[in-house]
Amino acid sequence: MSEFQDRAAEINDLLCVLNVLTWDARTQMPSGGSATRAQQLATVSAIARARLLDPAFEQAALRAQQQETTRRAASQALGATRAMKRIPERLTRELALTKSAAQDAWARAKDANDFASFAPHLQRMISLSRELADALGYQDHPYDALLGLYEPGLTSRSLHTLFEGLRAHHVPLLKVIRTRPQPRTDFLRRCYPSEGQRTFSLGVAQAFGYDLTRGRLDASAHPFEISFTRQDVRITTRYREHFLPAALFGTLHETGHALYEQNVSPELTRSVLASDLLGLYAVGGASYGTHESQSRLWENRIGRSRTFWELHFPHLQDHFPEQLADVTTTEFHRAVNVVEPSLIRVEADELTYDLHIMLRVDLEMALIQGDLDVQDLPDVWNERLQSDLGLTPPDDARGVLQDIHWSAGLFGSFPTYTIGNVMASQFYEAAQRAIPELNGQLERGDYGTLRTYLTTQVYQHGRTFTPHELLVRSTGRGLDPQPYLAYLTGKYSELYDLPTAHREHA
Amino acid sequence: MSEFQDRAAEINDLLCVLNVLTWDARTQMPSGGSATRAQQLATVSAIARARLLDPAFEQAALRAQQQETTRRAASQALGATRAMKRIPERLTRELALTKSAAQDAWARAKDANDFASFAPHLQRMISLSRELADALGYQDHPYDALLGLYEPGLTSRSLHTLFEGLRAHHVPLLKVIRTRPQPRTDFLRRCYPSEGQRTFSLGVAQAFGYDLTRGRLDASAHPFEISFTRQDVRITTRYREHFLPAALFGTLHETGHALYEQNVSPELTRSVLASDLLGLYAVGGASYGTHESQSRLWENRIGRSRTFWELHFPHLQDHFPEQLADVTTTEFHRAVNVVEPSLIRVEADELTYDLHIMLRVDLEMALIQGDLDVQDLPDVWNERLQSDLGLTPPDDARGVLQDIHWSAGLFGSFPTYTIGNVMASQFYEAAQRAIPELNGQLERGDYGTLRTYLTTQVYQHGRTFTPHELLVRSTGRGLDPQPYLAYLTGKYSELYDLPTAHREHA
Structure with a gap:
């Protein structure tokens, strides 16, 4: 290996170690630790940061950029070091300290349904994130x-x-769905012991190829x-004994990430x-959105499909014979797609x-731009939820405080969930075209x-290509x-038996 | 904190990280990782090694040595850096590589009961360990x-x-014990489901103060x-469903280490x-022997005592009512001390x-000294086991190949197990003197x-004092x-009802 590759390997080792420490902290570590x-x-x-910024690494990368075989990797490394050099060390330190305090707050x-106690931490995190944006540089926003x-x-x-475009599609589609009768979903909230949920979900994950x-x-x-190289890729889920879909689709979602x-x-x-390198995170996927496209593809395009449940519902019934005795495949499929x-x-x-x-992205853009004050955030959140979904949160805990992202300074990450949905359908449509016998x-x-098709098209390339390049x-x-x-129009038209006019909307 | 303390803290962080990686590898990691x-x-x-050898760390330690509050820590750090500097980097690398290959071999x-295939690896490990000894330096041996x-x-x-001294005591004591009738032990090999073993053992560990x-x-x-600072100290055990003492006393043993x-x-x-620092290992105990003294103290002096089982045997029976229905406290106590x-x-x-x-220590001293050839090792082992214990292993797997230590290059660590036994009784006798109401x-x-007494005398000091200083x-x-x-004479005289003459031997 060249010096560039040696140094990059050690940096990757350190990023993998950070992932091991994180996995342990979130799944095994006693609270005192x-x-x-x-x-x-x-x-x-x-x-890891010091090794990335080591002038010797930059020099080695510049030499590696001259070699055809290491050009892309070296260019990415140089892009990361240049970006990281623009971020003052003081800002990195303050972001880490503020993140830790803000997440606790x-x-x-x-827990206490007390937005006011969180507001100063959020304000600080917004200021620092804006500083970060200024340091990184931008054209428009x-x-x-x-x-x-x-x-x-x-x-x-x-x-x-x-x-x-999504809003113009989703809002009228939601409106017409709301005029239709709802499927029964009562059986999803019966008692499903965790062990059976685990066995069934893990069986499907293995069938997908995990x-x-x-x-x-x-x-x-x-x-x-989370992964520590492709040789050790771990997933977690959360069991709710009285809500079957949580762990089930959670596992299939994380399995999609793991297959990548x-x-x-x-x-x-x-x-x-x-x-x-810039995020100091060991990950093989091209971007957050690309990664999410694969979790959504396996969770939704496969795991929530009629075809999937035709095959697997009898096995699920084997695991939960009493809970699902009075449920048909059609009813189950409709319930998990309500x-x-x-x-x-x-x-x-x-x-x-x-x-x-979209609600979160609009609000966080306004926060970063300075167009929205933190103190107004709960009211704006609630108004927006009312206008978009016709609901008002009974408290901030189930409203503006529900997500951890802003306390962790993850401004800019919410859009990747929807980007993932969009990309998932693009990749899946391409797979359908490329594999005529796929349905069978x-x-x-x-x-x-x-899985092999997706490996060839997406997974194997790691971060070699940009998301745009992968799509093209x-x-x-x-x-x-x-x-x-x-996909959404077709799926819900069938599930909710929508009038033909609406089916043609998409 | 001073620069010395800052740098030492970062080194300790890295050593703790190594422990996390090791714990995970041995308890959680999938084989592919x-x-x-x-x-x-x-x-x-x-x-970690480079940070220890960083001249800036040595300079900071030299300054810290001038301060009363940091003198001991700085002296220990300087001792470690000086010793480490004597070890050529080539030797460190070869030891690591050989260890990895030798452990696999x-x-x-x-598994294959094939000493010959391991012999060249062992030979290499002995040569490197001898090189290590020469690099570190010694007076006599x-x-x-x-x-x-x-x-x-x-x-x-x-x-x-x-x-x-130990041999002169143990050999005749063993001889006289062998003339006495043996207690029944049949019930130890009944079926004890792991979950009950875990619940009972962990309950005792918590009662000890874990x-x-x-x-x-x-x-x-x-x-x-293994520990990652005192805030996160983990133990493991191995469950054998048909041999109750394994997990039970194993857990109490590791609990002793954990209490430290x-x-x-x-x-x-x-x-x-x-x-x-020299061992690149995050550990708070003063030495291997001191550590072992505490695992033995809690496992044997407490966990195998009559007093302990008078109190806890009924609880054990609650966990295993059928398996222990026909067993008395006296029988159980005698069985776990057979x-x-x-x-x-x-x-x-x-x-x-x-x-x-003692068998292992004599042989490993001879191997390091060059007085014993690796090819003769199995025969010498078997002869020695016959003369010391009257047994001949049916194969090398249950003979010279049973321990991992030599393949890992741990020459010099076996004695610490017996040192631990000796120190355990010294500390326990001191505790009995210091706490008149201890038995009650x-x-x-x-x-x-x-536990508080041992904390005051031993645990709280970490590596501040040498084992000798702690004892004194x-x-x-x-x-x-x-x-x-x-202790041994008294205990076995009572358990085996030995003649008075022998009781006075000690």
């Missing part, structure tokens, strides 16, 4: 700089256009996927192309989910061809909401 | 240099004297205790005095255990005063086998 764990994380982060404020940390190439301008010799499933308060990471090319192991405006983003159906995202395979529970290579075009809108 | 995990460990180790050789890595101050000369807000118990192939680490003074957190020569060190009783250790407390299951402060004298010999 949190303060010293934070110091361990800070020490390793600082070392958020957790307490949420400071929010673009933050967006670029999660979705390279995306701008508020293109996001605005995309969201206009390799347990290089992974494992645990429980955690918030589900996530487990199928990054072995040659990229410990390389720049399996490292988010559209119903609700307060909580992470529990929202596919259609209203995007409305939750899925009917038999044969997910190997789809697979679908012939850039980000395009049409396949997604057609 | 081992190769990249090894690289992550190597990268963090190399960074050992595991395969043990190269083995002393290795011994010092685990038990500072101990020499082969003092070890020889100690072992002569704090689960700063700890946790898991299962692993080989039981161990959890009760190191909070002021020593992240300091040199909670770090084995003396019986056996092939496997880790399954040996308290008396024959030391004979297993133990009868009631009140372990707090004993607590007992008024250095290493002294008399309390241990008196």
